[in-house]
Amino acid sequence: MSTLEYRSVGVSFGGVHALDSVTFQVESGHVVGLIGPNGAGKTTLINVTTGVVAPTTGSVTLDGERLAGRRQHQIARAGVARTYQNIRLFPRMTAMQNVIVGATRIRHDPDLGAFIFLPAVRRARLELEEHARYLLHRVGIPRDQWESNANVMPYGSQRRLEIARALAMRPRVLLLDEPAAGMNPQETAGMQALIRSIAGEGVAVLLVEHDMPLVMGSCDRVAVLNFGELIAQGTPGEVSRDPAVVEAYLGSEVSS
């Protein structure tokens, strides 16, 4: 069991308070939705978690282990994976290669083995490729795109590849930044099933998303950010009835 915990996390950029005293937690096996208008601070919270941005106040811990203050690659090694809202794949690598890079840190074949043609290294490579194919299949990327460079893949596949690459790390925590952006309702339904199955494997999932049906359908709990402040949290049902939330959203999307 892993728990990702935010305690009074605050971030300010110059004078702008992107996050202000945010406290909540994500437990393994659960999907917590993080919603809020554009500029509310959702991506900033992911950046704080992954070491891209240092919090001005408060702490982020994973099973009591401090994350904030450590460097990006160290936090990743602690088991925190993410996807990027503005897709950030390795553009001139194939889909397969992107996933293989995602697995760089969990590979256990010794580097030196490659130079002496150690059979174990070859086996490990075949397993790695097999696992990469499984992940590409799991996130729903058509087989004929597996050998295409990431930068020429259709937009929807690029979003899925972001997830496959993050899963390759076998993370304890997965932070998804608008994974269904630009997807049609049918694709979004597939995304919902995928997110649930990831949580089903014991991963703690934080889902930043604008698509309300997806949030309502896949999240155990929902936290609502507005101008950097957490204005509500609870089950999807509770949150969608919360007057403060309805007001922040001008009563439009949440009730749908």
Next chain:
Amino acid sequence: MAALVHFYALHSKLIDQIGINAIFALSLSLTLQAGQLALANAAFGGIAAYVASLLSLSRGWPLEVTTLIGALSAGFVGALIGLPVTRLRGVFLAIATIGFGEIALIVENNLSVTGGAEGLSQIPNQTTTWEIYLVLAVLAFFFWRLRSTRAGWAIAAIREDEFAAASFGIDPTRVKFWTFVGSAVIAGIAGSLYAHENFFIAPGDWGFARMVDILVYCVIGGAASPWGAMIGAALISVLPEAVRFLHDYRDIVDGLILLLVVIFAPQGIAGLWSRDLRARRVAEPVEERA
């Protein structure tokens, strides 16, 4: 067979030069593979050349030993300047490493132990063709195998996007540091082999012009491809010899080729090759981005 012996007798000097230049090209290709434009390889070659030559002149040690010590010295200096310098990005790294090269030249020009502007002469002529090509073969093997290792994948990921690479547990600072040091060591090997091939060395052998030569090998071959780097080195080394009248216009021809490659084949020879392969494999429809 006799024809081959005859060919070698005629061109042995050129054949050696091609091999040494190819090693220099490989040294630069290591940092280029990690997406770093570090331009101190000529300087590192020079450092190793001086260290190795001084040892073979004063101690009479064999080439293998002096080259090893020379290359490790270059690696050591590489580690010292690599610590601050590999934190720089893009053009800043290029400028800092060029600056380091200039400092190395000034030092070599002014120390008495390096023979000042005159340089060192009567360096024993120990480098043999087979040793050059043995080193080249070992390095080619190293680069070939490196690709499939974790380190190789980390290097490639950093070239593509070091920020994204870090979010998968890859430490960009560490990878860039070690590629820089490795690059210095390989350049050092080339430098020592060069010194023991040429009878004498001077600071001018390791200046910016030499660095540009090495860069041209890699750019022509395809910046991030070790194979391309070797082919580029061979091509540029042979060209002025093959086309005799070009000899006097060497620098102009180099510049022209570089210009043509950058304009028409920015991925170099290796890029032309893989672009062709990929086009044959999949013609993927590119959808509109939302």
